[in-house]
Amino acid sequence: MKKVFLKDIAEELNVSKTAVSLVLNNKGDENKISQETQQRIIEFARKHNYVPNQLARGLSRGKSETIGLIIPNISDTFYSKIAGYVELKAKDLGYTVLFSSSNEDPKKEGELIRSMLNRQVEGLIIASTQQNLKEIESLKQDKFPFVLIDRHYPESDTNYVVVDNFNGLKTVTEHLLELGRRKIGFVSLKPGLEAIKQRLLGYQSALEDYKIDYNKELVKELSPKNYEEEIKSAISELIKFPNSVDSIVFSTHYLTSVGLRELKKKNVKVPQEVAIVSFDELTAFDLVDPPITSVIQPVKDIANIAVDILINEIEGKENGFENKRILDSKLAIRKSCGTF
Template identity: 50%
Template sequence: MKSISLKDIAIALNLSKTTVSYVMNNRGDEKRVSKETQDRIKQYAQTHSYKPNQLARSLSLGKSNMIGLIVPNISDSFFAQIARRIEKKAEKLGYNVVFSSTGESPERESKIIQSMLDRQVDGLIIVSSEKNHDDILKLKKGNFPFVIVGRKYTDIETNVVALEDKDGVTSAVELLIDNGRKYIGFITISLELDSIKDRLKGYKQALKNKNISYNPNVVKHVTYNDVEASLKEAMNELVYQEKVDGIVFATHYLAEEGLRLLKLNNINVPEEVAIVSFGKDRGFDLFDPPLTSVDFPIIEMGDTAVDLLLDAIENKVVATKNIIMKTKLDIKQSCGSI
């Protein structure tokens, strides 16, 4: 069946094309089109399977009803989960989501931002490398709607939805200390991100709270582009040289690989080394032993990011709200509490 146009509907109902356009673009009430006429137009459109011309619609409204989502790695379980939530929330509100991954490359992030703008997205949700100040400033100065998620630009006032990184790690370390662990290592990732730095601050804060001296020898920075090899080296140093009895991992993927290495080397968890992960993968409960984690409110983060962005889009202003989400411990066997 050939699709009908606004003009076809107008002719069939003896109405102007403009009136039909107002109704089909949900502006009937605004333009004082009677409810009876609106119902006639919508009923005819539905009966004859009317499909809007999205390009023409975006040109007439000055909107594409698309938002861009830029993440470091869409295959990472955290980013995949938050992307699904953002897509679901946006779809309910009439928006499509365009995805792209940066691989934590500032250069690629810059190119993707420009590509998204060229595609005329109405706004951006960005999990940024935190190294693209120029691009972020351009978006801000141009009053282009955007939200930074999970990361921060401390020197730029922007819409942010982030986590209590410091407090989350502090709670993880204190849990191990309260379970009797005396010598706790911390494995983090070598990325110059404020969120990653805050996690190290959280580790140090927990030691301070418990009157334990900080030892830099048990803090290991794993190379982002060579996780497997550098994590193996870090684990060997902590377990065999420093002989730690607990480890907190700054990301879920470090914890997954860390547990695998411990089991491979016949190190009993949690009897010999107790572990906690900052962040959770869906498979954590199936691991042996199940992994204790600091959990994130992913649904709330995704929904809040979309709400902030659409508020900026609809109101034509870039409001600045800094929303910090609380984390919570999900205690399983790996920490020695159970």
């Protein structure tokens, strides 16, 4: 069925677009539009399944009822899940969501923020590259509602919802230590993001608690843009005989995925020869052989709390809701650690 617009109703019934708009927004009586005309408009709209333009309606009231979500990569399962939950929560609260991906490019992120503002969004949820402090401070100065998720700027007082990366990584490293593993490799990204820095600190803290010296040779920091190539040599160095590690902690789910592939190519037995643990997970991690022990992040909570914080700000509600949240993760113990 062809979509019907306000102008179509107006032309068909020989009335003004203004009259149609007023009637469909329940303002016919106060604007002295006759009951007959109101009835004709309402019946025609129902018969032709007229769907109002929410953005236009919102703007007429000074509101767009739209929020923006900027994430690094929509193809990353972690962020795609967040996007899905944000959309559902926002819909429950009467808002629609515009999605964009920065591709970890700070310049593009800045452009997206400005583009979202030009499109009249009422607030923003941003998983930032952490290289756009100027844009973030500008939003603060303008008192524009926004919430940072997954990553935030420690030096800037903003709303945020993040996971306790330090303790999450510490817990998974401690699990290996409790099993008797003592030569634990750590494969991560070069520490540009605060989350990655905190995960390294969690790894170091677990070793320190068990009186194990930190060995920089067992830490492999890879380029975010070239990790699939660099991980080949990283794995080779970690499993080199006779100084092979007995376990490896991967700081992200995608590093775990490519790392596991490399280990299998080299016929390394998991967990008999090398145990594996992952910070964050893919759906397949509980299906592969062996299933991968993982830190599970509270993705739904991150999304729901971020939307709640943002809508509270947009609507000016003061209900004591905490606008800075650090959420706990949980450890899913599977067979990739084995016993030792």
